Amino acid sequence: MIKNSEKLQAFEAARIRAEKVDVEKNLRILDALYEEAVMLGALPPKDPLEGIEVKIRIAYAVNGIKISPQEIANILDRYRGTAKNQRPVRRRRSSS
Secondary structure, eight states: OOSOHHHHHHHHHHHHHHSOOOHHHHHHHHHHHHHHHHHHTOSSOSSTTTTHHHHHHHHHHHTTOOOOHHHHHHHHHHHHTOSSSOOOOOOOOOOO
8 A cells, every 4th residue: 555645656757757758669569559450450440430420429519519410411421522512511619
């Protein structure tokens, strides 16, 4: 059990400050993780837009913008290239 958490926090902060970042090592780790994900079939996704509806809803909710399911479908059509001559619509934040 930790009896002096302030000392531990000071120790951890000092260790983090003293530790040097090895960018090359980090990139090698990232490359290895990516290769493993590809080998396991996790990447690339079969449908890159799978689950995007939820992400769009979350993004709009976080930014305080109300959006209907039809508007989400319209946005997806634009990204998929199925809508003709449509530009993304900028929406104002709700006043609530």
